[in-house]
Amino acid sequence: MAAKTHIPVEKEYLVNNVLLNESADLPDDVEKFLRYVRRDRVKYPVILVGTGSCGLISGACDTVHEINQYLEEREIKADVTETGCFGFCSMEPLVQVQLPGKARVLFRNVTAEKLPFVLDGMFNSMVPEDMVLGQIRSSSLELWKDVPFIEELPFFSMQYRNLLKNWGRINPLSIEEYIASGGYRPFVKTIRNYTHEEVCDIVEESGLQGRGGGGFLTGKKWKVAHSVMADQRYLICNADESDPGGFANRAMIESDPHRLLEGILIAAYAVGTSSAYIYIRNDYRIAIGRLEKAIEQAREYGLLGHNIYGSGFNIDIIIRKGAGAFVCGEETAMINSIEGKRGMPRPKPPYPAVSGLFGKPTVVNNVETLSNIPMIFENGPDWFRSIGSETARGTKMLVLSGKVVNQGIIEVPMGTRVRELIYDAGGGIPGKKKFKAVQIGGPSGGFITDGNIDVPYDFESLASEGVYMGSGGMVILDEDCCIIDTVKYFMDFIQKESCGKCIPCREGTRRMLEVYENITKRPVDENGHTTLERFKGVMQLESLAGVIKDTSLCGLGQKAPNPVISSLRYFRSEYEEHIFDRECSAGVCKELRLFYIDVDKCTGCTACAPKCPESAIIGTKRHPFFIVEEKCTGCGICYDVCKFSAIYVK
Amino acid sequence: MDDQTSVILARYPRGHRDCLIPILQDIQDEFGYLSEPSVIEVGRYIDMPTGKIYGLATFYNQFRFEPRGRYHIRLCQGTSCHVTGAAGIVSELEKRLKISSGQTTRDGMFSVELVACMGACHLSPLIQVNENYHTRLKQGDIKEIVDSYLEGDE
Numbered sequence: 001m002a003a004k005t006h007i008p009v010e011k012e013y014l015v016n017n018v019l020l021n022e023s024a025d026l027p028d029d030v031e032k033f034l035r036y037v038r039r040d041r042v043k044y045p046v047i048l049v050g051t052g053s054c055g056l057i058s059g060a061c062d063t064v065h066e067i068n069q070y071l072e073e074r075e076i077k078a079d080v081t082e083t084g085c086f087g088f089c090s091m092e093p094l095v096q097v098q099l100p101g102k103a104r105v106l107f108r109n110v111t112a113e114k115l116p117f118v119l120d121g122m123f124n125s126m127v128p129e130d131m132v133l134g135q136i137r138s139s140s141l142e143l144w145k146d147v148p149f150i151e152e153l154p155f156f157s158m159q160y161r162n163l164l165k166n167w168g169r170i171n172p173l174s175i176e177e178y179i180a181s182g183g184y185r186p187f188v189k190t191i192r193n194y195t196h197e198e199v200c201d202i203v204e205e206s207g208l209q210g211r212g213g214g215g216f217l218t219g220k221k222w223k224v225a226h227s228v229m230a231d232q233r234y235l236i237c238n239a240d241e242s243d244p245g246g247f248a249n250r251a252m253i254e255s256d257p258h259r260l261l262e263g264i265l266i267a268a269y270a271v272g273t274s275s276a277y278i279y280i281r282n283d284y285r286i287a288i289g290r291l292e293k294a295i296e297q298a299r300e301y302g303l304l305g306h307n308i309y310g311s312g313f314n315i316d317i318i319i320r321k322g323a324g325a326f327v328c329g330e331e332t333a334m335i336n337s338i339e340g341k342r343g344m345p346r347p348k349p350p351y352p353a354v355s356g357l358f359g360k361p362t363v364v365n366n367v368e369t370l371s372n373i374p375m376i377f378e379n380g381p382d383w384f385r386s387i388g389s390e391t392a393r394g395t396k397m398l399v400l401s402g403k404v405v406n407q408g409i410i411e412v413p414m415g416t417r418v419r420e421l422i423y424d425a426g427g428g429i430p431g432k433k434k435f436k437a438v439q440i441g442g443p444s445g446g447f448i449t450d451g452n453i454d455v456p457y458d459f460e461s462l463a464s465e466g467v468y469m470g471s472g473g474m475v476i477l478d479e480d481c482c483i484i485d486t487v488k489y490f491m492d493f494i495q496k497e498s499c500g501k502c503i504p505c506r507e508g509t510r511r512m513l514e515v516y517e518n519i520t521k522r523p524v525d526e527n528g529h530t531t532l533e534r535f536k537g538v539m540q541l542e543s544l545a546g547v548i549k550d551t552s553l554c555g556l557g558q559k560a561p562n563p564v565i566s567s568l569r570y571f572r573s574e575y576e577e578h579i580f581d582r583e584c585s586a587g588v589c590k591e592l593r594l595f596y597i598d599v600d601k602c603t604g605c606t607a608c609a610p611k612c613p614e615s616a617i618i619g620t621k622r623h624p625f626f627i628v629e630e631k632c633t634g635c636g637i638c639y640d641v642c643k644f645s646a647i648y649v650k
Numbered sequence: 651m652d653d654q655t656s657v658i659l660a661r662y663p664r665g666h667r668d669c670l671i672p673i674l675q676d677i678q679d680e681f682g683y684l685s686e687p688s689v690i691e692v693g694r695y696i697d698m699p700t701g702k703i704y705g706l707a708t709f710y711n712q713f714r715f716e717p718r719g720r721y722h723i724r725l726c727q728g729t730s731c732h733v734t735g736a737a738g739i740v741s742e743l744e745k746r747l748k749i750s751s752g753q754t755t756r757d758g759m760f761s762v763e764l765v766a767c768m769g770a771c772h773l774s775p776l777i778q779v780n781e782n783y784h785t786r787l788k789q790g791d792i793k794e795i796v797d798s799y800l801e802g803d804e
Contacts, residue, residue, distance in 0.1 A: 057770040057783045090772040245729035247769030282675065282712055283765060323671055323710035326766070340667040342709045401730040401771030408772070439729065475729040475771075489732045493766075499709070590738075611790055613745075636738060640788040 005044040005079035007036045009176040011301060018179055019188045019301075020309065037180035038170070039098065041140070045078040045123075046104075048096040050168055052085030052254045053247075053286055054408075058092040062112040067095075070119055084255020086168030088155060089408035091133060094168070097122045103141045106133040106150060154424050155406045160387065160395050163371050164411045167255040172290050175297040178258040184303060186377035187262050191269050191311040196226055199270035203373065206381035207393035212238060212329075212366035213441065213470045214555075215392070215459040222270045224353040225361040233273040234362040236338070237264055237370055239280035239287075240322040240329050243442030244493065246473035248397040248409050249367035253280070253287040256371075257294035263370030265303065265315060266377060271363050274314045279334050282321040291319060326443075326497035330554045331364040332356075333499065344499045345554035368397055368472075389415025392458035400426045402475035403433065415456040418448050422476060433478040437570070441470025443490045443497075444559035446566030447483070466566050468559055482588035483571045484578050488516035490563040498557070505557035508548040512564060515541055519578045522591035538579055542568060587649035593634040594650055599624040601646035608638035608647065654680055655688045665696045674707055682718035719754045719761035721799050724778040728767035736775040738789040740764070743777075746796050759800070 017030045026034070035041045047067055051060045060082075067080050086094050091108035095118065098104040105127060107118050114131065121128040127147050134150035135143065150156050161167075170177040178184070190199060204219025225233055237260070241249040253260060268276045280288055295317055298304045306314045320338055327333045328343040335357045337343035356362025372394060376384050388394050392414035398421065401407050405427030412421065422428070422438060429435050437447040446467035448455060455461050462469050477486065495509040515537035523531075545561035545568075552558045568575065577583050584592040597617075602624040609617040609625060616632045619625030624646075627638070639647045658676045662669040670692070677688050684707055693700040707713040725740055744750050747760050754761040770776055773785035777795075784795055 053769050054772065057768070057773060057776070057785065089770070092772070242766045244727060244732070244767040245771065247767060247771075250769055283768075321672070321675055323675065324712035324766075325710050337671065338668060340670040340706075342706055399771070401728075401774075402733055442729070473729070475733065477733060481733045486729075486733065489729070489737075493727075635741075635789065636735075637742075637789050640790050 206384040211368035246471040263373035403478040730771035
């Protein structure tokens with residue numbers, strides 16, 4: 001249906017009038033045409049549905065189906081297009097409706113059942129108020145009355161959407177729409193006008209730092225690789241994002257794959273390579289599919305291949321699927337994995353920029369870093385420098401998740417305070433619960449608590465608080481979350497993912513996990529060997545963390561004890577409570593909790609008793625029940641099923 | 651089955667070591683797991699000892715050595731899922747199916763895989779059964795979900 005209603009675009013027209021036109025402003029007639037391609041102006045009603053992974057899991061597929069059925073039944077001609085993610089995960093499935101001549105309106109949580117209600121309203125020029133999220137401001141279109149503008153919503157108002165510019169607005173599977181939004185022009189301009197060195201200089205001048213977490217100047221890295229004499233060089237795009245809680249890069253590929261490709265092309269030109277790899281996590285099936293399609297389209301447009309637009313520059317992009325190892329996020333481990341070996345890190349130096357993949361100079365950049373590149377060439381390095389803080393330039397993509405009202409992916413200038421991120425963009429903690437901490441940077445990261453929540457979000461400031469930025473995951477924890485349990489979870493993850501090369505990391509993290517398992521276990525008896533072991537372990541936790549940090553080879557190992565160090569720094573009282581009182585005040589640690597029934601609230605409905613796996617709940621119908629303490633294992637099933645909140649944890 | 655393996659191998663005419671992981675991935679996509687005969691054949695093709703290939707395959711989380719169940723359950727283990735109670739879901743599921751992650755039930759009905767993060771944190775905790783998602787789960791829901799697949803099969 002989309003093909004019939006969306007404006008047809010010819011390849012030659014775009015190449016000759018847009019890509020090869022190097023003047024800053026395009027002629028009026030071209031610009032007018034592109035406005036239709038971008039859907040700034042429309043001839044038919046447009047319905048856009050966010051079908052990133054988050055949208056699809058929320059049921060966007062059914063919504064699209066329902067839309068098509070709705071339009072078919074009523075014989076309405078409309079342009080139904082699947083876009084990427086809008087960034088606002090908790091509002092998915094997110095549907096945008098734009099009628100000819102009118103501003104675009106966003107609707108939240110439009111499941112298949114609710115869809116007819118939205119469309120009935122819109123086609124009768126009435127905006128269904130309870131489902132509307134906001135409208136997009138436009139100077140040339142008629143605005144809706146009494147509908148808020150999305151940039152005024154707290155979630156969007158503090159954002160600086162450069163990387164996310166096209167998210168949810170264009171069809172990720174359409175190169176035409178990307179070009180109409182200004183895409184690939186910077187690349188064509190770059191290869192026709194600049195030398196390799198100049199490109200490196202411009203990126204260095206912009207102050208762009210690697211977004212994978214290390215914070216090394218990208219331009220500098222490129223220069224090193226370019227200056228090494230070699231018959232072949234390689235560029236690897238790191239899309240093996242396997243931090244639990246971080247999925248911004250995946251959303252980037254799903255929503256705007258051409259932006260990443262353009263970044264890779266410019267980077268490849270700067271480094272002087274003809275062969276670039278994208279190492280992407282195998283689980284990202286949708287992202288891989290869209291990336292493959294994007295590469296195919298770029299090849300069709302002559303943006304990939306030999307002698308691109310007469311510049312003499314050749315490039316080919318190869319997708320390599322990561323086989324699922326967290327350590328492969330480390331650049332030398334990733335290189336080993338591409339070579340067909342176990343993903344174990346190599347000692348540095350030699351740095352990959354000097355001797356990397358197949359022994360050749362190799363630059364490894366993260367998805368977000370590369371996605372920043374086209375903008376730098378579009379708007380100039382000074383523009384990029386003007387965003388962000390003194391020590392960190394540009395913006396950063398973040399993933400808000402956990403116990404927070406607004407969940408999703410946001411983009412903010414570097415140096416934004418963590419408090420604003422949580423309380424303004426995130427909308428605070430749901431259910432009037434108390435904020436406990438925010439976990440930043442995945443398993444290698446650390447905690448920020450109420451005490452230092454005003455820290456600016458950039459590389460240096462976070463490092464001074466003992467937190468490593470990582471890939472941009474932010475998991476917010478409230479009073480119902482146990483820090484000890486969270487650290488235990490991370491140690492479990494890291495000890496499973498440790499590649500086993502360095503003994504301190506392989507054995508040390510396992511011993512740490514044991515310490516955490518010991519202090520969250522129900523005591524068998526208070527005397528003897530076990531108790532002694534338990535205390536010994538806890539006392540040695542800090543020095544063990546130091547040893548792992550000092551003696552591991554790669555970044556993963558060196559940062560492995562970060563959650564432990566960070567939690568010991570801010571949550572000593574919680575440790576003491578677990579160790580001395582054998583209590584978990586958050587009621588998370590299973591073996592340390594017991595459930596009780598409040599006799600005043602229990603109605604004797606018998607919902608819980610048959611569900612108890614230990615048959616620990618006894619009683620007679622319509623009379624308060626009772627939990628046998630000795631039998632209770634603290635699994636919490638009864639707590640979940642009780643409709644009267646009669647079960648409490650102690 | 652050997653025929654299918656050779657079809658996959660033919661896609662990699664160079665047969666160098668850097669094709670090894672893509673070959674194994676293709677085999678797993680085709681059969682759902684890496685069987686012994688297929689690994690032996692790959693070893694012959696790229697001239698590498700089978701032991702080394704197993705050494706590599708067991709290093710990566712992706713590769714399975716048991717056939718998938720009819721219903722393949724993927725459990726999200728992300729941080730957000732963890733703080734919303736994924737641990738309880740895992741233990742409940744393992745208890746119900748009497749297998750641990752990476753394994754397949756004896757009747758070949760279910761197999762369980764733990765994944766790092768599915769990227770649907772706003773719906774956590776969640777599991778994926780074949781193409782269906784079950785979101786915002788509670789421990790008590792697991793029995794119902796497992797039963798619904800068992801019933802649907804009869």
